[in-house]
Amino acid sequence: MPGPTATRVPRLFNRSTWPEARRIADILRKETIGGALLLAAALTALIWANSPWAQTYQDLRAIEAGPAALHLNLDLATWAADGLLAIFFFVAGLELKREFVAGDLRDLRRAVVPVAAAVGGVVVPALVYLAVAGGTAAKGWAIPTATDIAFALAVLAVIGRSLPDALRTFLLTLAVVDDLIAIVIIATFYTSHLSVLPLLAAAVPLAVFAVLVRRGVRAWWLLLPQAFACWALVHASGVHATVAGVLLALTVPVLSRTPPGGTEGPGPAEHFEHRFRPLSAGVAVPVFAFFSAGVGLGGLAGALSDPVAMGIVAGLLLGKPVGILAATWLVARFTRATLDEGLAWIDMIGLAILAGIGFTVSLLIGELAFGESGARFKIAVLAGSLSAALLATVILRLRARVYRRIHQSETADSDHDGIPDLYQQP
Template sequence: MAPPFRSTFLGRQSLPERRFVTDALRTETVGGILLLAAAVAALLFANTPLRDVYDDLRTFSFGPEALHLHLSVASWAKDGLLAIFFFVAGIELKRELVAGELRDPKAAALPVVAALCGMVAPALVYVAVNAAGGGSLDGWAVPTATDIAFALAVLAVIGTGLPAALRAFLLTLAVVDDLFAVLIIVIFFTDEIAFLPLVLSFVGLAVFWLLHHEGVRGWYLYVPLAVVIWALMHAGGVHPTVAGVAMGLILRCTTRDGEEHSPAEHIEHLVRPLAAGVAVPLFAFFAAGVSVSGDAVSGVFTRPETLGVVLGLVVGKTLGVFGGSWLAARFTRAELNEDLEWADVLAVASLAGIGFTVSLLIDELAFTEDPVLSDRVKAAVLIGSLLAAVWASILLKWRNARYRKLCAEEDLDEDLDGIPDIYERDNPEYHLRMAAILEARAAEHRRLAEVAAAKDTGDHGPA
């Protein structure tokens, strides 16, 4: 009797999916390095004599008051620029649901359970610490987010890479994370609803969908419409980043006759560099400027709110993602990819503890009425993310030699046809090409040997 079929956890992706993930993560890596630079610049400004200049810039306000858009520069970065980031997140989610890791419910169960556990566990850690220490429970959602750009920047800095399956897993975790983060923002951080502007924003989204569905093109139509939708949702009391996600989800991710790329893929290719390279770093610059004096740092480990954030990111995220992955694999009878070990899943789970962009956003929403505590929690996000990065770096460096070998095997293309050999080993034409290549190499070796022998004869023979 044949053994029952068992799916593979972290199995090989299709070639188009792998290429998409590689391109997406390459842009995110560059954006992550810019994000790191922006965070460092913010800390320098906030902890030097330039502090007053930095504060004046952050608090400078402009915009039409009648439209509820007379906002500070920091608020424009939080409410406006992050809408671009969440627009890309919406496209990523739509693509994952249509053509990516989430299209098959059975295959999607593993990363979704891992991501969900990776958000629940940090929240529980935060609540436990603050319930025991008498702290505020308002910040329970702060340590639930993963910042993939920051995580990839850490990989770039420490000089290690991940095999394709782990890269895809990390990207899927981040996409699902972003989805749940949006739901958290909508459900828990929406206070007063202005009915008319919110309804009009939904009408705008319907117009956006209709124009896109009918194939109408022209950025000069969609960009002003997107701004109107964003402004109406902002006036309606819902955080305007939700408008970005909604518009991203509307875009079509499938191709039609005569199309080389879907509209979503084309637009994402244009907007992702703007989101990763401009929007998120600018938000980080205006959000991460907190005091890192000795008292401020030591206070992170004494206040329950800040300690809850640090432990949530470092311990909760790791246990949640790893435990969720292990339990999902066990109960779905999925076998781990034979090239990987559970230690690799633990390393990625630790990397997921780097929460920055969305964590800072949720902090500002959770502690709006207490800016002093908000700054302390921001410091906790920075310290927690740093500790998670160090812990993940240790685990990844330990396995780095194995990762290099796997990456080399995945990229090997001996027949030089632009397709990695691992995707062609079941193709008879590939074996014919390789046989011809090997024969050509053998013939070249024989020729070189004959030339060398002839030289030796000429050098040592009789004059």
Template sequence: MSSRHSAVRGPRRQRVRGVTGEHAGSTGPHPGALSTAPRVTDQRRSAGRAERIFTRLSGAESNDLAGVLRNETIGGALMLGAAVVALVWANSPWSNVYDTVRETTVGPAALHLDLSLQTWAADGLLAIFFFVAGLELKREFVVGDLRKPSRAAVPVAAAIAGMVAPALVFLAVAMAAGAEGPALRGWAIPTATDIAFALAVLAVIQSHLPPALRAFLLTLAVVDDLGAILVIATVYTASVDFLALAGAAVLLLGYALLQRRRVRAWWVYVPIGLAVWGLVHEAGVHATVAGMALALLTRARPDPGEHEAPAERVEHRVGPYSAGIAVPIFALFAAGVPISGGTFGGLVNDPASIAVVVGLVVGKPAGVLFGAWLTARFTRAQLGEGLSWADIAAVGMLAGVGFTVSLLITELAYEDPAQVELVKTAVIIGSLVAAVLAAVLLVRRNAAYRRLEEAAAEPETDMA
């Protein structure tokens, strides 16, 4: 699994209202961003402080906060911070409070929505995550790199091979270690890429890396997300209420027709989206599928004279909620696994946990690299401009950061709480190892590109 989530887009016009000058459209904090209101005297400020302290943010302040949350580094940091809080909380003297909060049930029982907070985070908030990921994927297919088969072939093939290889590695390692039956249900766990985490790592390092590398990673990750949704819908769905599913399909058809009629009213779409989510949940299919389905039906090509299509507009507005709220809260409820002296001993002796770590750290990067090489070798497709195979190897390792979606699949694959906790720990360990190794490789590639830039600049300096 985008806390994630940065839009797949080309250069955008400056569109942040209330911020002017060089900071307009910025995706990060900047000096003076929250000081656009007129100055007031100290007396007026003191007199009005109590009344204004809890007032709503101004338009400029809200836009600036949303811009900060769109920053890939911030989104990844929030998710990682939430995971750290969960781990510390679950292993503290207040772990019983963590368990109580996570299992607290809220929601209307009459609608079969009396769910625990943990389930609301996984089924509800992650639907927002997959909605944003789906909007990115739709825009890529319609107006982005994926609209040209020659440019899309390599990253798409890398994504597919990057899902098949870790699944095969998981099965091979697990069966070699003696696993059988239910333990093998976790084969899909190492197939996912956490788009928010991966883009955050790349954003920290990419000062001299070619822009095509980010586009490659983003395309790979969103195709991964689509693959994860298909796996969840087909493999981890026990039974289906076809009547509820048919109702969701009818509403999705209505949503698509409204998009074709160019209806823009948000108050029409929100109830439809909520109803689709509820019906998909009632059908027994994991409700995150609703988010991806709605996104893929959203219009992504702007009309003549239209500044931006609905897919771009909605992603720009919903993305900060996904990165700043949905994904961090899911991480808070999903990553809190108790770790003791016996945990690592249990990991070493658990075939599924070993297979998850090997699948993420070895299977995922090997699959990405092999899929990209095979496609470039036997078709006319080529790597993006300025990319080398060393870059693809580094991105392949970064794709081994499974985290969000891998944690979700873990909860769906296993019923035994002890097994779930062991495999979640393995997901966290494997993702961190992959992130560290990828960071090392990317730092080396960044240094190599910096040297090339410096060497290219030397003749100009000498001529001056």
């Protein structure tokens, strides 16, 4: 029998600390509401685009607005993709930085699993897409690589209320890292032309924004002009404007500057995340979904038999879960780690399939790759995401029934201090 100095076996998906679990729960509530709004917006667009008034939907998308002198007289669909999604990526950047600086993922042992899973969930779907589509359609290789945070978490909230918090935290972290990889892919592979001077000029308002937030400035009338100038210059450079959202987020400090003898409050990153997450989840993503999901479903069978559509569906349904599971298994294999007590690999299978919901960013990348020339990639993204959601629902609902039986003991608070006994065990 091992003595007291025996090496402790590392665990995958071990329980978060109580502050982290409480913060994740707050994020999940906001993203769940956002997922419901996203779904409603997408359904509205689909119904409208397949109604007798379909042309009015297209006319609405084509309405131009913005200052022509700044070359920002863009149609509403472009404003949604380039402008509103910059807010989405700003929040994703804040979340990622906060996780690695002050969250549980500052511990390398915790970070390696979701990061490896996210990388596997990008590489394998891309390879599957290229194997199926390939040829002249190779430029769409990144479409099935993204996981939609709001949509996936909304599905998980509905079907898996009794699932362990570790699985929810894993999905959230994986999706955030996935989004960061997506923005790197967009900036690197989907920049058709590059104007160096505007890109260099964007560094000026970015630097001013960084100095202001590091000095504790939170006044919107000082920060917003710098953020808009950075966004506009990045847009003018030819790099997709959503990149500006991540760049701005990475300049925001995570930890607050506590005065001597003072009480530590929320850091700037947490402050901005708290203010902008409702705007991202409740406005930016649903509006983008409304302007992007409206596609005519006539000839649906023919569209899904197209090599591009088949590659996207295969990447989301097959490549995404295989990549996530393979990366997770490899981490477990080489670190000799085991799943946390009470979890099973079937839980991971369901979660990995759920990560195949690639709605928002997949539609964005599809528009960058193929433009508005055809609806095949949109139909494929919708079909693949819906299929992943339904298949994951079957698996995770069955697993939720198992966990429901132990849910009462998991949330017991015998000393009534507001913290479950679970998080007070030594």
